[in-house]
Amino acid sequence: xxxxxxxxxxxxxxxxxxxxxxxxxxxxxxxxxxxxxxxxxxxxxxxxxxxxxxxxxxxxxxxxxxxxxxxxxxxxxxxxxxxxxxxxxxxxxxxxxxxxxxxxxxxxxxxxxxxxxxxxxxxxxxxxxxxxxxxxxxxxxxxxxxxxxxxxxxxxxxxxxxxxxxxxxxxxxxxxxxxxxxxxxxxxxxxxxxxxxxxxxxxxxxxxxxxxxxxxxxxxxxxxxxxxxxxxxxxxxxxxxxxxxxxxxxxxxxxxxxxxxxxxxxxxxxxxxxxxxxxxxxxxxxxxxxxxxxxxxxxxxxxxxxxxxxxxxxxxxxxxxxxx
Ligand code: CP
Numbered sequence: 001x002x003x004x005x006x007x008x009x010x011x012x013x014x015x016x017x018x019x020x021x022x023x024x025x026x027x028x029x030x031x032x033x034x035x036x037x038x039x040x041x042x043x044x045x046x047x048x049x050x051x052x053x054x055x056x057x058x059x060x061x062x063x064x065x066x067x068x069x070x071x072x073x074x075x076x077x078x079x080x081x082x083x084x085x086x087x088x089x090x091x092x093x094x095x096x097x098x099x100x101x102x103x104x105x106x107x108x109x110x111x112x113x114x115x116x117x118x119x120x121x122x123x124x125x126x127x128x129x130x131x132x133x134x135x136x137x138x139x140x141x142x143x144x145x146x147x148x149x150x151x152x153x154x155x156x157x158x159x160x161x162x163x164x165x166x167x168x169x170x171x172x173x174x175x176x177x178x179x180x181x182x183x184x185x186x187x188x189x190x191x192x193x194x195x196x197x198x199x200x201x202x203x204x205x206x207x208x209x210x211x212x213x214x215x216x217x218x219x220x221x222x223x224x225x226x227x228x229x230x231x232x233x234x235x236x237x238x239x240x241x242x243x244x245x246x247x248x249x250x251x252x253x254x255x256x257x258x259x260x261x262x263x264x265x266x267x268x269x270x271x272x273x274x275x276x277x278x279x280x281x282x283x284x285x286x287x288x289x290x291x292x293x294x295x296x297x298x299x300x301x302x303x304x305x306x307x308x309x310x311x312x313x314x315x316x317x318x319x320x321x322x323x324x
Contacts, residue, residue, distance in 0.1 A: 001307045003115045003124045006133040007182040012158070015185055019143050020155050021303035022296070029065070029299060039068035042309050045098040047090070048127070049075040049105045054270055054294055055127045055136070059102045062301035068309070071096065086110065087119050094120040100308055101125070108132035108174075123308040131172050131234065137269050138178035140300040142186060144289050145224055147296070148265055160187035165217050168228030168250060168277050171198040172235070175269045176228060180206055193217045195241050195250060214250050218259050225260060226267040227252050227278045247276050257282040265289055 001014065028036055044063040048056050056072070063070045073093065075081070080089060086105075093101065100123045103111050108130030115124040128134040145162060146154045164183055170176045170192050183190050184207040191209045192199065203210055211217055218225075230246060240246075247253065252266070257279060260266070266278075266288045274280050283290055 001123075001304075001311055003111075004135055004304050004308065005111050005115060005124065005126045007135045007138050007178045007185070008133070010135065010182065010185065012185050015139070015142070015182060016156065016158065018139055018300065018303050018307060019146060021306060022139070022143050022299045023155050025302040025306070026296070026299040035065050035067060037067045038306060039063065039066040039309055042066075042068040042099040043071065043097050044068045044100045044102065044305060044309075045071045045073060045093045045096075045122070046127075047073045047093065047101050047103045049080065049103075049110075050128065052104055052127070054297060055104065055134075058294070058297040059125075059127065059301050059305075061298050062305055065298070066302055066305060068099075068305070071098070086114065087117065090114055090117075090120050094122060098122045100305060102127045104128045106130055125304060125308065128174055130174065131177075132174055133178045133181075134174040134269075135178050135182075136297070136301055136304055137175050138182040139304070140293055140297040141175075141179055141226070141267060141269070142182055143296045143300050144267070144293050145188075145265065147292075148289065149223075158186040159183060162188040162224065163191070163222045164188050164224040164226065165191045165193060165222040166226045166228065167193045167214060167217075167252070169198045169230050169235075170194045170203070170228070171200050172231040173228050179226065180208055184208075191217060191222070193250070195246070197240070214252075214256065215259075218256055221261060222264055224265045224267060225252065226269075227272075227282075229269065229271060230273055230277055243276055251276060252278045252282045254279050254281050257285070260287070262287070267293065269293065 046056055046059050060070050102125045104127040110129050111124050111126035126135055146157055150157045166176050180190055193211050193214050196212055266282050268278055268290050272278055272283055
């Protein structure tokens with residue numbers, strides 16, 4: 001794997017390979033010594049032009065657990081504020097020896113531009129670009145669904161027949177887009193529920209069912225309900241339901257939480273707006289996978305970095321073959 005830019009073009013075989021390698025990585029994280037020497041001598045640059053807690057720290061933890069050196073770059077406080085371009089920033093980091101660049105950017109397509117530009121030779125991982133995609137989030141979500149569904153027998157399994165309902169601000173959500181494509185590739189049935197003003201215009205080309213009534217969707221039943229964050233920072237006020245309207249009609253409040261089947265998994269990529277799109281009872285319940293998603297994110301990102309930076313020489317060898 002040269003780059004990881006999206007899930008729309010990720011093959012089923014590559015998706016399952018990442019999930020299966022992530023299983024191996026998760027096993028190594030149960031050991032007393034979590035660190036593997038696999039990427040010793042490699043340098044991973046976290047290039048973040050937008051804020052992040054989970055994704056940036058998770059990539060840092062993943063790279064360090066594989067013994068890579070990590071350089072964290074945040075646009076805030078850097079020469080980007082003096083007008084330095086993406087090209088010059090990336091080339092500066094490449095000159096410091098980056099083998100992989102993990103990039104989050106407000107512009108949809110920035111990771112693909114970087115990967116195809118010839119400015120750098122490093123592998124590129126998309127850590128979220130505008131409203132386009134967030135592939136490692138979808139992979140960690142799929143990993144979490146698969147783990148809850150199949151437990152120890154997860155390896156090699158897809159998500160055939162799993163009924164997943166994604167609720168909220170679809171319009172601005174790169175998490176929703178990446179999940180839709182990956183879940184479809186893995187055989188799940190995806191339904192979107194959102195205010196009509198927060199559904200993308202091109203949704204008819206997506207492999208999903210679309211509805212606007214959360215209570216009706218809950219009554220029909222789902223194996224997974226994924227609540228999305230309301231992205232007020234990307235919202236045009238004129239098109240947004242008020243917060244009160246939003247939580248009344250599309251929030252997972254205590255009544256709707258009680259109406260979900262006990263076996264329904266409740267997911268949220270974080271950060272959560274508690275009391276707006278999700279109530280604390282749901283977020284902190286046994287059905288919630290919010291913290292499992294964070295834990296699994298490290299294993300999935302270890303797998304992505306491993307396949308990017310060591311994948312060719314390890315195509316047939318187990319991870320422990322490189323623990324010398
Ligand atoms: N889910 C997610 O991308 O969270 P952060 O913005 O904290 O990285």
